[in-house]
Amino acid sequence: MANWDGSSKGNKLGYSIFVALLRAGGTAPAYFLLRFVSLYYFLFSTGANRAISYYLHQRLKFSGWKATRLRYQNYYWFGQALIDRIVMMSGIRNRFSFHFDGEQHLHDMVAAGKGGLLLSAHIGNWEIAGHLLKRLNTKINIVMYDGEHEQVKAYLDGVTGERNANLILIKDNISHIYEIMEALNNNELVCMHSDRFMEGNKTLASLFLGAPAQFPAGPFTIAAKLPVPVSFVFALKESATHYHFFATEGTVYRGHPEKGHPAAILDDFVQEMTDKVRRYPAQWYNYYPFWGEDKS
Incomplete structure:
Protein backbone atom coordinates (compact mmCIF):
# COMPACT_ATOMS: atom_id res chain seq x y z
CA MET A 1 0.00 0.00 0.00
CA ALA A 2 2.98 2.27 0.47
CA ASN A 3 3.19 2.75 -3.30
CA TRP A 4 -0.09 4.67 -3.53
CA ASP A 5 0.49 8.41 -3.79
CA GLY A 6 -3.11 9.62 -3.79
CA SER A 7 -3.21 10.23 -7.54
CA SER A 8 -5.75 8.98 -10.02
CA LYS A 9 -4.88 8.06 -13.59
CA GLY A 10 -6.06 9.63 -16.81
CA ASN A 11 -5.40 12.64 -19.00
CA LYS A 12 -7.38 15.45 -20.55
CA LEU A 13 -7.19 14.10 -24.11
CA GLY A 14 -8.50 10.69 -23.08
CA TYR A 15 -11.43 12.17 -21.19
CA SER A 16 -12.27 14.53 -24.06
CA ILE A 17 -12.47 11.65 -26.56
CA PHE A 18 -14.87 9.71 -24.38
CA VAL A 19 -17.01 12.78 -23.70
CA ALA A 20 -17.29 13.43 -27.45
CA LEU A 21 -18.42 9.85 -28.03
CA LEU A 22 -20.95 10.06 -25.22
CA ARG A 23 -22.47 13.23 -26.60
CA ALA A 24 -22.60 11.83 -30.14
CA GLY A 25 -23.93 8.34 -29.50
CA GLY A 26 -24.40 7.64 -25.80
CA THR A 27 -22.64 4.93 -23.86
CA ALA A 28 -22.49 2.25 -26.60
CA PRO A 29 -19.62 3.75 -28.67
CA ALA A 30 -17.80 4.84 -25.51
CA TYR A 31 -17.99 1.31 -24.08
CA PHE A 32 -16.78 -0.08 -27.42
CA LEU A 33 -13.67 2.12 -27.42
CA LEU A 34 -13.18 1.28 -23.76
CA ARG A 35 -12.62 -2.39 -24.66
CA PHE A 36 -9.41 -1.43 -26.47
CA VAL A 37 -8.27 0.95 -23.74
CA SER A 38 -8.88 -1.78 -21.17
CA LEU A 39 -6.88 -4.23 -23.27
CA TYR A 40 -3.94 -1.82 -23.28
CA TYR A 41 -3.87 -1.64 -19.48
CA PHE A 42 -4.48 -5.39 -19.26
CA LEU A 43 -1.37 -6.01 -21.36
CA PHE A 44 1.01 -3.27 -20.27
CA SER A 45 0.16 -2.02 -16.76
CA THR A 46 2.77 -4.12 -14.98
CA GLY A 47 2.37 -2.92 -11.40
CA ALA A 48 -1.42 -2.88 -11.45
CA ASN A 49 -1.52 -6.31 -13.09
CA ARG A 50 0.69 -7.70 -10.35
CA ALA A 51 -1.60 -6.34 -7.63
CA ILE A 52 -4.81 -7.54 -9.32
CA SER A 53 -3.35 -10.98 -10.04
CA TYR A 54 -2.31 -11.41 -6.42
CA TYR A 55 -5.80 -10.43 -5.26
CA LEU A 56 -7.53 -12.82 -7.68
CA HIS A 57 -5.12 -15.76 -7.42
CA GLN A 58 -3.92 -15.69 -3.83
CA ARG A 59 -6.79 -14.11 -1.94
CA LEU A 60 -9.90 -15.12 -3.92
CA LYS A 61 -8.34 -18.39 -5.14
CA PHE A 62 -9.35 -17.99 -8.78
CA SER A 63 -7.10 -19.74 -11.26
CA GLY A 64 -6.41 -20.08 -14.95
CA TRP A 65 -8.72 -18.50 -17.50
CA LYS A 66 -11.23 -17.24 -14.91
CA ALA A 67 -8.63 -15.13 -13.13
CA THR A 68 -7.34 -13.78 -16.45
CA ARG A 69 -10.87 -12.89 -17.58
CA LEU A 70 -11.61 -11.16 -14.27
CA ARG A 71 -8.39 -9.16 -14.51
CA TYR A 72 -9.45 -7.78 -17.90
CA GLN A 73 -12.99 -7.18 -16.64
CA ASN A 74 -11.58 -5.20 -13.73
CA TYR A 75 -10.12 -2.61 -16.10
CA TYR A 76 -13.28 -2.63 -18.21
CA TRP A 77 -15.64 -2.16 -15.25
CA PHE A 78 -13.41 0.61 -13.90
CA GLY A 79 -13.55 2.42 -17.23
CA GLN A 80 -17.33 2.07 -17.23
CA ALA A 81 -17.44 3.59 -13.75
CA LEU A 82 -15.61 6.67 -15.04
CA ILE A 83 -17.84 6.92 -18.10
CA ASP A 84 -21.02 6.45 -16.08
CA ARG A 85 -19.89 9.18 -13.71
CA ILE A 86 -19.71 11.64 -16.60
CA VAL A 87 -23.06 10.48 -17.97
CA MET A 88 -24.89 10.87 -14.67
CA MET A 89 -23.33 14.17 -13.65
CA SER A 90 -23.66 15.88 -17.03
CA GLY A 91 -27.22 14.82 -17.73
CA ILE A 92 -26.40 12.80 -20.87
CA ARG A 93 -29.38 10.68 -21.86
CA ASN A 94 -29.09 7.15 -20.50
CA HIS A 99 -32.08 -1.14 -7.05
CA PHE A 100 -31.79 0.04 -3.44
CA ASP A 101 -31.07 -2.17 -0.44
CA GLY A 102 -31.13 -0.27 2.83
CA GLU A 103 -32.02 3.20 1.58
CA GLN A 104 -34.47 3.55 4.46
CA HIS A 105 -31.55 3.19 6.89
CA LEU A 106 -30.11 6.41 5.46
CA HIS A 107 -33.42 8.22 5.63
CA ASP A 108 -33.62 7.17 9.29
CA MET A 109 -30.15 8.61 9.90
CA VAL A 110 -31.18 11.95 8.44
CA ALA A 111 -34.44 11.97 10.44
CA ALA A 112 -32.52 11.34 13.68
CA GLY A 113 -30.93 14.79 13.32
CA LYS A 114 -27.40 13.80 14.36
CA GLY A 115 -25.72 13.63 10.98
CA GLY A 116 -24.02 10.41 9.97
CA LEU A 117 -20.89 8.74 8.64
CA LEU A 118 -21.05 6.69 5.45
CA LEU A 119 -18.00 4.45 5.04
CA SER A 120 -17.24 2.89 1.69
CA ALA A 121 -14.35 1.51 -0.35
CA HIS A 122 -13.00 1.62 -3.90
CA ILE A 123 -15.58 -1.02 -4.83
CA GLY A 124 -18.11 -0.33 -7.57
CA ASN A 125 -18.90 3.29 -8.35
CA TRP A 126 -18.85 5.76 -5.48
CA GLU A 127 -19.60 8.71 -7.78
CA ILE A 128 -22.87 7.01 -8.71
CA ALA A 129 -23.61 6.40 -5.03
CA GLY A 130 -22.99 10.07 -4.29
CA HIS A 131 -25.36 11.04 -7.08
CA LEU A 132 -28.07 8.76 -5.70
CA LEU A 133 -27.71 10.14 -2.19
CA LYS A 134 -29.31 13.42 -3.27
CA ARG A 135 -32.59 11.54 -2.73
CA LEU A 136 -31.99 11.97 1.01
CA ASN A 137 -32.65 15.74 0.96
CA THR A 138 -29.64 16.60 3.06
CA LYS A 139 -26.17 17.90 2.32
CA ILE A 140 -23.59 15.26 1.38
CA ASN A 141 -19.87 15.71 2.08
CA ILE A 142 -17.24 13.46 0.51
CA VAL A 143 -13.83 13.25 2.19
CA MET A 144 -11.09 12.53 -0.30
CA TYR A 145 -7.47 13.05 -1.28
CA ASP A 146 -7.13 15.74 -3.91
CA GLY A 147 -5.39 13.30 -6.22
CA GLU A 148 -6.76 14.25 -9.62
CA HIS A 149 -4.37 16.30 -11.70
CA GLU A 150 -5.61 19.89 -11.67
CA GLN A 151 -5.91 20.15 -15.45
CA VAL A 152 -8.04 17.00 -15.75
CA LYS A 153 -10.17 17.91 -12.74
CA ALA A 154 -10.88 21.35 -14.16
CA TYR A 155 -11.85 19.79 -17.49
CA LEU A 156 -14.21 17.28 -15.87
CA ASP A 157 -15.78 19.99 -13.70
CA GLY A 158 -16.47 21.95 -16.87
CA VAL A 159 -18.10 18.94 -18.51
CA THR A 160 -20.12 17.60 -15.60
CA GLY A 161 -21.00 20.86 -13.90
CA GLU A 162 -21.51 21.24 -10.18
CA ARG A 163 -21.10 18.12 -8.06
CA ASN A 164 -23.99 16.85 -5.96
CA ALA A 165 -21.72 16.75 -2.93
CA ASN A 166 -19.36 19.06 -1.10
CA LEU A 167 -15.74 17.91 -1.18
CA ILE A 168 -13.68 17.91 2.01
CA LEU A 169 -10.04 17.55 0.99
CA ILE A 170 -7.63 15.76 3.32
CA LYS A 171 -4.80 18.09 4.31
CA ASP A 172 -1.62 17.73 6.34
CA ASN A 173 -2.78 20.40 8.79
CA ILE A 174 -5.82 18.24 9.74
CA SER A 175 -8.18 21.12 8.97
CA HIS A 176 -10.41 18.54 7.29
CA ILE A 177 -11.23 17.15 10.75
CA TYR A 178 -12.87 20.44 11.70
CA GLU A 179 -14.83 20.46 8.44
CA ILE A 180 -16.07 16.93 9.18
CA MET A 181 -17.13 17.93 12.69
CA GLU A 182 -18.95 21.02 11.40
CA ALA A 183 -20.80 18.96 8.78
CA LEU A 184 -21.95 16.41 11.35
CA ASN A 185 -23.04 19.16 13.74
CA ASN A 186 -25.21 20.50 10.90
CA ASN A 187 -26.95 17.10 10.51
CA GLU A 188 -25.15 16.41 7.23
CA LEU A 189 -23.80 13.12 5.94
CA VAL A 190 -20.05 12.60 5.63
CA CYS A 191 -18.81 9.94 3.21
CA MET A 192 -15.32 8.46 3.51
CA HIS A 193 -13.38 5.87 1.57
CA SER A 194 -11.92 3.51 4.13
CA ASP A 195 -9.64 1.15 2.21
CA ARG A 196 -6.64 3.31 1.23
CA PHE A 197 -4.08 5.40 3.04
CA MET A 198 -1.03 7.46 2.26
CA GLU A 199 2.37 6.35 3.45
CA GLY A 200 3.01 7.68 6.96
CA ASN A 201 -0.66 7.76 7.98
CA LYS A 202 -1.86 5.78 11.00
CA THR A 203 -3.31 2.39 10.16
CA LEU A 204 -5.21 -0.50 11.70
CA ALA A 205 -4.74 -4.15 10.81
CA SER A 206 -7.51 -6.62 10.06
CA LEU A 207 -7.78 -10.04 8.45
CA PHE A 208 -9.11 -9.46 4.94
CA LEU A 209 -9.65 -12.38 2.56
CA GLY A 210 -7.55 -14.63 4.73
CA ALA A 211 -4.48 -12.41 5.19
CA PRO A 212 -3.64 -9.41 7.41
CA ALA A 213 -4.01 -6.05 5.70
CA GLN A 214 -3.64 -2.43 6.74
CA PHE A 215 -6.53 0.06 6.61
CA PRO A 216 -6.56 3.81 7.36
CA ALA A 217 -7.23 4.40 11.04
CA GLY A 218 -8.93 7.77 10.56
CA PRO A 219 -12.46 6.76 9.49
CA PHE A 220 -12.79 4.15 12.22
CA THR A 221 -11.34 6.41 14.92
CA ILE A 222 -13.88 9.11 14.00
CA ALA A 223 -16.68 6.51 14.03
CA ALA A 224 -15.65 5.39 17.53
CA LYS A 225 -15.37 8.89 19.02
CA LEU A 226 -18.46 10.62 17.69
CA PRO A 227 -22.07 9.92 18.78
CA VAL A 228 -23.33 9.66 15.21
CA PRO A 229 -24.73 6.67 13.31
CA VAL A 230 -22.39 4.87 10.91
CA SER A 231 -23.48 3.02 7.77
CA PHE A 232 -21.42 1.06 5.24
CA VAL A 233 -22.49 1.86 1.67
CA PHE A 234 -21.62 0.52 -1.78
CA ALA A 235 -22.93 0.94 -5.35
CA LEU A 236 -22.15 -2.03 -7.61
CA LYS A 237 -22.84 -2.41 -11.31
CA GLU A 238 -24.72 -5.56 -12.30
CA SER A 239 -25.18 -4.98 -16.04
CA ALA A 240 -24.44 -2.34 -18.65
CA THR A 241 -27.37 -0.27 -17.40
CA HIS A 242 -28.18 -1.44 -13.87
CA TYR A 243 -26.72 -0.53 -10.46
CA HIS A 244 -27.35 -2.09 -7.05
CA PHE A 245 -27.01 0.22 -4.04
CA PHE A 246 -26.35 -1.21 -0.57
CA ALA A 247 -26.49 0.51 2.84
CA THR A 248 -26.28 -1.13 6.26
CA GLU A 249 -28.35 -0.02 9.24
CA GLY A 250 -26.87 2.99 11.01
CA THR A 251 -25.01 2.06 14.20
CA VAL A 252 -23.80 4.44 16.88
CA TYR A 253 -20.50 2.89 17.93
CA ARG A 254 -19.43 5.36 20.62
CA GLY A 255 -20.13 3.79 23.99
CA HIS A 256 -21.13 0.47 22.42
CA PRO A 257 -20.37 -2.29 24.99
CA GLU A 258 -18.69 -4.58 22.45
CA LYS A 259 -17.82 -2.50 19.39
CA GLY A 260 -17.00 0.91 20.76
CA HIS A 261 -13.40 0.96 19.56
CA PRO A 262 -11.86 1.47 16.09
CA ALA A 263 -10.60 -2.10 15.60
CA ALA A 264 -14.07 -3.55 16.15
CA ILE A 265 -15.64 -1.08 13.71
CA LEU A 266 -12.97 -2.00 11.17
CA ASP A 267 -13.86 -5.68 11.60
CA ASP A 268 -17.52 -4.88 10.82
CA PHE A 269 -16.46 -2.89 7.78
CA VAL A 270 -14.16 -5.64 6.53
CA GLN A 271 -16.99 -8.15 6.85
CA GLU A 272 -19.17 -6.03 4.53
CA MET A 273 -16.26 -5.35 2.19
CA THR A 274 -15.47 -9.07 1.98
CA ASP A 275 -19.06 -9.84 1.04
CA LYS A 276 -18.99 -7.29 -1.78
CA VAL A 277 -15.66 -8.33 -3.32
CA ARG A 278 -16.70 -11.99 -3.26
CA ARG A 279 -19.99 -11.15 -4.98
CA TYR A 280 -18.42 -8.66 -7.40
CA PRO A 281 -14.75 -9.73 -7.66
CA ALA A 282 -13.98 -7.62 -10.75
CA GLN A 283 -15.19 -4.37 -9.17
CA TRP A 284 -12.62 -3.71 -6.47
CA TYR A 285 -10.37 -1.09 -8.04
CA ASN A 286 -7.17 -1.42 -6.09
CA TYR A 287 -4.03 -1.27 -8.21
CA TYR A 288 -1.44 -1.24 -5.43
CA PRO A 289 0.05 -3.91 -3.12
CA PHE A 290 -2.69 -4.07 -0.50
CA TRP A 291 -1.33 -6.91 1.61
CA GLY A 292 2.21 -5.57 1.82
CA GLU A 293 4.91 -7.06 -0.37
CA ASP A 294 2.64 -9.09 -2.65
CA LYS A 295 4.48 -11.69 -4.65
CA SER A 296 2.68 -13.71 -7.28
Whole structure:
Protein backbone atom coordinates (compact mmCIF):
# COMPACT_ATOMS: atom_id res chain seq x y z
CA MET A 1 0.00 0.00 0.00
CA ALA A 2 2.98 2.27 0.47
CA ASN A 3 3.19 2.75 -3.30
CA TRP A 4 -0.09 4.67 -3.53
CA ASP A 5 0.49 8.41 -3.79
CA GLY A 6 -3.11 9.62 -3.79
CA SER A 7 -3.21 10.23 -7.54
CA SER A 8 -5.75 8.98 -10.02
CA LYS A 9 -4.88 8.06 -13.59
CA GLY A 10 -6.06 9.63 -16.81
CA ASN A 11 -5.40 12.64 -19.00
CA LYS A 12 -7.38 15.45 -20.55
CA LEU A 13 -7.19 14.10 -24.11
CA GLY A 14 -8.50 10.69 -23.08
CA TYR A 15 -11.43 12.17 -21.19
CA SER A 16 -12.27 14.53 -24.06
CA ILE A 17 -12.47 11.65 -26.56
CA PHE A 18 -14.87 9.71 -24.38
CA VAL A 19 -17.01 12.78 -23.70
CA ALA A 20 -17.29 13.43 -27.45
CA LEU A 21 -18.42 9.85 -28.03
CA LEU A 22 -20.95 10.06 -25.22
CA ARG A 23 -22.47 13.23 -26.60
CA ALA A 24 -22.60 11.83 -30.14
CA GLY A 25 -23.93 8.34 -29.50
CA GLY A 26 -24.40 7.64 -25.80
CA THR A 27 -22.64 4.93 -23.86
CA ALA A 28 -22.49 2.25 -26.60
CA PRO A 29 -19.62 3.75 -28.67
CA ALA A 30 -17.80 4.84 -25.51
CA TYR A 31 -17.99 1.31 -24.08
CA PHE A 32 -16.78 -0.08 -27.42
CA LEU A 33 -13.67 2.12 -27.42
CA LEU A 34 -13.18 1.28 -23.76
CA ARG A 35 -12.62 -2.39 -24.66
CA PHE A 36 -9.41 -1.43 -26.47
CA VAL A 37 -8.27 0.95 -23.74
CA SER A 38 -8.88 -1.78 -21.17
CA LEU A 39 -6.88 -4.23 -23.27
CA TYR A 40 -3.94 -1.82 -23.28
CA TYR A 41 -3.87 -1.64 -19.48
CA PHE A 42 -4.48 -5.39 -19.26
CA LEU A 43 -1.37 -6.01 -21.36
CA PHE A 44 1.01 -3.27 -20.27
CA SER A 45 0.16 -2.02 -16.76
CA THR A 46 2.77 -4.12 -14.98
CA GLY A 47 2.37 -2.92 -11.40
CA ALA A 48 -1.42 -2.88 -11.45
CA ASN A 49 -1.52 -6.31 -13.09
CA ARG A 50 0.69 -7.70 -10.35
CA ALA A 51 -1.60 -6.34 -7.63
CA ILE A 52 -4.81 -7.54 -9.32
CA SER A 53 -3.35 -10.98 -10.04
CA TYR A 54 -2.31 -11.41 -6.42
CA TYR A 55 -5.80 -10.43 -5.26
CA LEU A 56 -7.53 -12.82 -7.68
CA HIS A 57 -5.12 -15.76 -7.42
CA GLN A 58 -3.92 -15.69 -3.83
CA ARG A 59 -6.79 -14.11 -1.94
CA LEU A 60 -9.90 -15.12 -3.92
CA LYS A 61 -8.34 -18.39 -5.14
CA PHE A 62 -9.35 -17.99 -8.78
CA SER A 63 -7.10 -19.74 -11.26
CA GLY A 64 -6.41 -20.08 -14.95
CA TRP A 65 -8.72 -18.50 -17.50
CA LYS A 66 -11.23 -17.24 -14.91
CA ALA A 67 -8.63 -15.13 -13.13
CA THR A 68 -7.34 -13.78 -16.45
CA ARG A 69 -10.87 -12.89 -17.58
CA LEU A 70 -11.61 -11.16 -14.27
CA ARG A 71 -8.39 -9.16 -14.51
CA TYR A 72 -9.45 -7.78 -17.90
CA GLN A 73 -12.99 -7.18 -16.64
CA ASN A 74 -11.58 -5.20 -13.73
CA TYR A 75 -10.12 -2.61 -16.10
CA TYR A 76 -13.28 -2.63 -18.21
CA TRP A 77 -15.64 -2.16 -15.25
CA PHE A 78 -13.41 0.61 -13.90
CA GLY A 79 -13.55 2.42 -17.23
CA GLN A 80 -17.33 2.07 -17.23
CA ALA A 81 -17.44 3.59 -13.75
CA LEU A 82 -15.61 6.67 -15.04
CA ILE A 83 -17.84 6.92 -18.10
CA ASP A 84 -21.02 6.45 -16.08
CA ARG A 85 -19.89 9.18 -13.71
CA ILE A 86 -19.71 11.64 -16.60
CA VAL A 87 -23.06 10.48 -17.97
CA MET A 88 -24.89 10.87 -14.67
CA MET A 89 -23.33 14.17 -13.65
CA SER A 90 -23.66 15.88 -17.03
CA GLY A 91 -27.22 14.82 -17.73
CA ILE A 92 -26.40 12.80 -20.87
CA ARG A 93 -29.38 10.68 -21.86
CA ASN A 94 -29.09 7.15 -20.50
CA ARG A 95 -31.04 4.01 -19.56
CA PHE A 96 -29.54 3.40 -16.13
CA SER A 97 -31.75 1.73 -13.54
CA PHE A 98 -31.14 1.25 -9.82
CA HIS A 99 -32.08 -1.14 -7.05
CA PHE A 100 -31.79 0.04 -3.44
CA ASP A 101 -31.07 -2.17 -0.44
CA GLY A 102 -31.13 -0.27 2.83
CA GLU A 103 -32.02 3.20 1.58
CA GLN A 104 -34.47 3.55 4.46
CA HIS A 105 -31.55 3.19 6.89
CA LEU A 106 -30.11 6.41 5.46
CA HIS A 107 -33.42 8.22 5.63
CA ASP A 108 -33.62 7.17 9.29
CA MET A 109 -30.15 8.61 9.90
CA VAL A 110 -31.18 11.95 8.44
CA ALA A 111 -34.44 11.97 10.44
CA ALA A 112 -32.52 11.34 13.68
CA GLY A 113 -30.93 14.79 13.32
CA LYS A 114 -27.40 13.80 14.36
CA GLY A 115 -25.72 13.63 10.98
CA GLY A 116 -24.02 10.41 9.97
CA LEU A 117 -20.89 8.74 8.64
CA LEU A 118 -21.05 6.69 5.45
CA LEU A 119 -18.00 4.45 5.04
CA SER A 120 -17.24 2.89 1.69
CA ALA A 121 -14.35 1.51 -0.35
CA HIS A 122 -13.00 1.62 -3.90
CA ILE A 123 -15.58 -1.02 -4.83
CA GLY A 124 -18.11 -0.33 -7.57
CA ASN A 125 -18.90 3.29 -8.35
CA TRP A 126 -18.85 5.76 -5.48
CA GLU A 127 -19.60 8.71 -7.78
CA ILE A 128 -22.87 7.01 -8.71
CA ALA A 129 -23.61 6.40 -5.03
CA GLY A 130 -22.99 10.07 -4.29
CA HIS A 131 -25.36 11.04 -7.08
CA LEU A 132 -28.07 8.76 -5.70
CA LEU A 133 -27.71 10.14 -2.19
CA LYS A 134 -29.31 13.42 -3.27
CA ARG A 135 -32.59 11.54 -2.73
CA LEU A 136 -31.99 11.97 1.01
CA ASN A 137 -32.65 15.74 0.96
CA THR A 138 -29.64 16.60 3.06
CA LYS A 139 -26.17 17.90 2.32
CA ILE A 140 -23.59 15.26 1.38
CA ASN A 141 -19.87 15.71 2.08
CA ILE A 142 -17.24 13.46 0.51
CA VAL A 143 -13.83 13.25 2.19
CA MET A 144 -11.09 12.53 -0.30
CA TYR A 145 -7.47 13.05 -1.28
CA ASP A 146 -7.13 15.74 -3.91
CA GLY A 147 -5.39 13.30 -6.22
CA GLU A 148 -6.76 14.25 -9.62
CA HIS A 149 -4.37 16.30 -11.70
CA GLU A 150 -5.61 19.89 -11.67
CA GLN A 151 -5.91 20.15 -15.45
CA VAL A 152 -8.04 17.00 -15.75
CA LYS A 153 -10.17 17.91 -12.74
CA ALA A 154 -10.88 21.35 -14.16
CA TYR A 155 -11.85 19.79 -17.49
CA LEU A 156 -14.21 17.28 -15.87
CA ASP A 157 -15.78 19.99 -13.70
CA GLY A 158 -16.47 21.95 -16.87
CA VAL A 159 -18.10 18.94 -18.51
CA THR A 160 -20.12 17.60 -15.60
CA GLY A 161 -21.00 20.86 -13.90
CA GLU A 162 -21.51 21.24 -10.18
CA ARG A 163 -21.10 18.12 -8.06
CA ASN A 164 -23.99 16.85 -5.96
CA ALA A 165 -21.72 16.75 -2.93
CA ASN A 166 -19.36 19.06 -1.10
CA LEU A 167 -15.74 17.91 -1.18
CA ILE A 168 -13.68 17.91 2.01
CA LEU A 169 -10.04 17.55 0.99
CA ILE A 170 -7.63 15.76 3.32
CA LYS A 171 -4.80 18.09 4.31
CA ASP A 172 -1.62 17.73 6.34
CA ASN A 173 -2.78 20.40 8.79
CA ILE A 174 -5.82 18.24 9.74
CA SER A 175 -8.18 21.12 8.97
CA HIS A 176 -10.41 18.54 7.29
CA ILE A 177 -11.23 17.15 10.75
CA TYR A 178 -12.87 20.44 11.70
CA GLU A 179 -14.83 20.46 8.44
CA ILE A 180 -16.07 16.93 9.18
CA MET A 181 -17.13 17.93 12.69
CA GLU A 182 -18.95 21.02 11.40
CA ALA A 183 -20.80 18.96 8.78
CA LEU A 184 -21.95 16.41 11.35
CA ASN A 185 -23.04 19.16 13.74
CA ASN A 186 -25.21 20.50 10.90
CA ASN A 187 -26.95 17.10 10.51
CA GLU A 188 -25.15 16.41 7.23
CA LEU A 189 -23.80 13.12 5.94
CA VAL A 190 -20.05 12.60 5.63
CA CYS A 191 -18.81 9.94 3.21
CA MET A 192 -15.32 8.46 3.51
CA HIS A 193 -13.38 5.87 1.57
CA SER A 194 -11.92 3.51 4.13
CA ASP A 195 -9.64 1.15 2.21
CA ARG A 196 -6.64 3.31 1.23
CA PHE A 197 -4.08 5.40 3.04
CA MET A 198 -1.03 7.46 2.26
CA GLU A 199 2.37 6.35 3.45
CA GLY A 200 3.01 7.68 6.96
CA ASN A 201 -0.66 7.76 7.98
CA LYS A 202 -1.86 5.78 11.00
CA THR A 203 -3.31 2.39 10.16
CA LEU A 204 -5.21 -0.50 11.70
CA ALA A 205 -4.74 -4.15 10.81
CA SER A 206 -7.51 -6.62 10.06
CA LEU A 207 -7.78 -10.04 8.45
CA PHE A 208 -9.11 -9.46 4.94
CA LEU A 209 -9.65 -12.38 2.56
CA GLY A 210 -7.55 -14.63 4.73
CA ALA A 211 -4.48 -12.41 5.19
CA PRO A 212 -3.64 -9.41 7.41
CA ALA A 213 -4.01 -6.05 5.70
CA GLN A 214 -3.64 -2.43 6.74
CA PHE A 215 -6.53 0.06 6.61
CA PRO A 216 -6.56 3.81 7.36
CA ALA A 217 -7.23 4.40 11.04
CA GLY A 218 -8.93 7.77 10.56
CA PRO A 219 -12.46 6.76 9.49
CA PHE A 220 -12.79 4.15 12.22
CA THR A 221 -11.34 6.41 14.92
CA ILE A 222 -13.88 9.11 14.00
CA ALA A 223 -16.68 6.51 14.03
CA ALA A 224 -15.65 5.39 17.53
CA LYS A 225 -15.37 8.89 19.02
CA LEU A 226 -18.46 10.62 17.69
CA PRO A 227 -22.07 9.92 18.78
CA VAL A 228 -23.33 9.66 15.21
CA PRO A 229 -24.73 6.67 13.31
CA VAL A 230 -22.39 4.87 10.91
CA SER A 231 -23.48 3.02 7.77
CA PHE A 232 -21.42 1.06 5.24
CA VAL A 233 -22.49 1.86 1.67
CA PHE A 234 -21.62 0.52 -1.78
CA ALA A 235 -22.93 0.94 -5.35
CA LEU A 236 -22.15 -2.03 -7.61
CA LYS A 237 -22.84 -2.41 -11.31
CA GLU A 238 -24.72 -5.56 -12.30
CA SER A 239 -25.18 -4.98 -16.04
CA ALA A 240 -24.44 -2.34 -18.65
CA THR A 241 -27.37 -0.27 -17.40
CA HIS A 242 -28.18 -1.44 -13.87
CA TYR A 243 -26.72 -0.53 -10.46
CA HIS A 244 -27.35 -2.09 -7.05
CA PHE A 245 -27.01 0.22 -4.04
CA PHE A 246 -26.35 -1.21 -0.57
CA ALA A 247 -26.49 0.51 2.84
CA THR A 248 -26.28 -1.13 6.26
CA GLU A 249 -28.35 -0.02 9.24
CA GLY A 250 -26.87 2.99 11.01
CA THR A 251 -25.01 2.06 14.20
CA VAL A 252 -23.80 4.44 16.88
CA TYR A 253 -20.50 2.89 17.93
CA ARG A 254 -19.43 5.36 20.62
CA GLY A 255 -20.13 3.79 23.99
CA HIS A 256 -21.13 0.47 22.42
CA PRO A 257 -20.37 -2.29 24.99
CA GLU A 258 -18.69 -4.58 22.45
CA LYS A 259 -17.82 -2.50 19.39
CA GLY A 260 -17.00 0.91 20.76
CA HIS A 261 -13.40 0.96 19.56
CA PRO A 262 -11.86 1.47 16.09
CA ALA A 263 -10.60 -2.10 15.60
CA ALA A 264 -14.07 -3.55 16.15
CA ILE A 265 -15.64 -1.08 13.71
CA LEU A 266 -12.97 -2.00 11.17
CA ASP A 267 -13.86 -5.68 11.60
CA ASP A 268 -17.52 -4.88 10.82
CA PHE A 269 -16.46 -2.89 7.78
CA VAL A 270 -14.16 -5.64 6.53
CA GLN A 271 -16.99 -8.15 6.85
CA GLU A 272 -19.17 -6.03 4.53
CA MET A 273 -16.26 -5.35 2.19
CA THR A 274 -15.47 -9.07 1.98
CA ASP A 275 -19.06 -9.84 1.04
CA LYS A 276 -18.99 -7.29 -1.78
CA VAL A 277 -15.66 -8.33 -3.32
CA ARG A 278 -16.70 -11.99 -3.26
CA ARG A 279 -19.99 -11.15 -4.98
CA TYR A 280 -18.42 -8.66 -7.40
CA PRO A 281 -14.75 -9.73 -7.66
CA ALA A 282 -13.98 -7.62 -10.75
CA GLN A 283 -15.19 -4.37 -9.17
CA TRP A 284 -12.62 -3.71 -6.47
CA TYR A 285 -10.37 -1.09 -8.04
CA ASN A 286 -7.17 -1.42 -6.09
CA TYR A 287 -4.03 -1.27 -8.21
CA TYR A 288 -1.44 -1.24 -5.43
CA PRO A 289 0.05 -3.91 -3.12
CA PHE A 290 -2.69 -4.07 -0.50
CA TRP A 291 -1.33 -6.91 1.61
CA GLY A 292 2.21 -5.57 1.82
CA GLU A 293 4.91 -7.06 -0.37
CA ASP A 294 2.64 -9.09 -2.65
CA LYS A 295 4.48 -11.69 -4.65
CA SER A 296 2.68 -13.71 -7.28
